[in-house]
Amino acid sequence: MxxxxxxxxxxxxxxxxxxxxxxxxxxxxxxxxxxxxxxxxxxxxxxxxxxxxxxxxxxxxxxxxxxxxxxxxxxxxxxxxxxADPTQFKEQYRRYMTLESEAISLWHYAPYLLPGLLQTKAYAHTVLGWGSFEGEELTRQVEARWGRHALLEGEDAPSFRAIISETVLRTRLPVRAEWQEQLEHLITIGERRNVTIQVVLHSAGLYALGNTHVMFLKPTDGRTVAWLETSHSGQVVEETAAVNRLQLRYDFVRDLALSPADSRKFIMRTLEEASCEPST
CATH class of the missing domain: 1.10.260.40 (lambda repressor-like DNA-binding domains)
Structure with missing residues (x-):
């Protein structure tokens, strides 16, 4: 051989x-x-x-x-x-993918969609299917996103905190079984020692970052960079003052969020509600 x-x-x-x-x-x-x-x-x-x-x-x-x-x-x-190959992704995301793979800690805020690191294949397929992907390319993109989950596994996995708005948990997948699977996945992955999930309820009122998807990444050199994303584009923010301003807003949102334990209970109640609804 x-x-x-x-x-x-x-x-x-x-x-x-x-x-x-x-x-x-x-x-x-x-x-x-x-x-x-x-x-x-x-x-x-x-x-x-x-x-x-x-x-x-x-x-x-x-x-x-x-x-x-x-x-x-x-x-x-x-x-x-x-x-995990970043070349599978659009050019605008490759810089972010490289930073993500090298980060020792990550923290995210999600106003209306789950972050990719927490999505099931069905969720990713639904979201990516809204764009220009279809057929084999859609399958490839879903596999690529799913492959990123390996980032959170193993002894050297980075710490990851996700703060998600209640809107995320109230915006369901079209297929009930797939939505139940997604909620179960959130509960399971939230049990990992390096993963923290918190929920911001509607009752918190208006707050900073209310409509901004943001991921903070800390590489091994100690600096912090931010990734801002909309449904159309993404942008890496590296200027220190700008990142600091975003972090202050993130800290404010974290203070409004439920504790990790109470967030877990909220997700479990949401799962129970989804399970009790009649099939359509």
Whole structure:
């Protein structure tokens, strides 16, 4: 078997690296795509799309390939690197993606949509589907967003605080089961030691940042930068005075929010309400 190239996070084209490895491993076994589908148990067309870079597939199929090829963890590692590849995102977001991947702490305020790090695939599919994405590209963008969740996992994961307005929890997905899944995901991810979720109720009245999605990121150099986002664009703010002004507003919102424990109870009550409603 030919020597493998080292797996690192520095590849400039991780999606291509993943697809290349898939093609190489299959060629070494002398398998057709159809035969691979038969022996691994997935439709061969999925493997074709994965090898052509059209889709990354899911973790289950990648783990199955790792097991079949006898490459424990190799393909899964490449898959995770490909998911986190900032080049999958629009140019305006790549600077932010790089900062996010290097941050040691993050804190976010969400006025009307959940932050990407807390979204389920169904939620991301709904939100991204409002834009110009469709078909395979929409699937790819959803996978890429979902892959960012790995940022919050592991011993070295950054601390992440999300303050979400009550509006976010009252704006439901069209499919009730998918909305229940999203609320359950919030409850589950909120149990992680590095994740804090707080809710600002409508009863708090008007407050700063009321209509501004903002993420603060602290890289290893100790400075803090901010990312401001609307439904049309995003902007990195690095000027110290501007970031400080935004942080003061964020601190004010945090003071108005429910405690993490009470926020969890509120999300659980919201889930109970969604579960009790009749199906439509």
């Amino acid at each position: 030919p020597a493998r190239r080292a797996v690192t996070g520095r590849s400039q084209e991780p999606r291509k690296r993943f697809a290349e490895e898939l093609r190489s491993l299959r060629a070494e076994r002398g398998l057709t795509l159809r035969k691979l589908g038969d022996v691994v148990g997935w439709d061969w067309s999925l493997f074709s799309k994965m090898e052509n870079g059209e889709t990354l597939g899911g973790p289950e199929v990648v783990k199955a390939l790792d097991q079949y090829y006898g490459t424990p963890g190799l393909l899964l590692t490449l898959w995770e690197l490909a998911l």
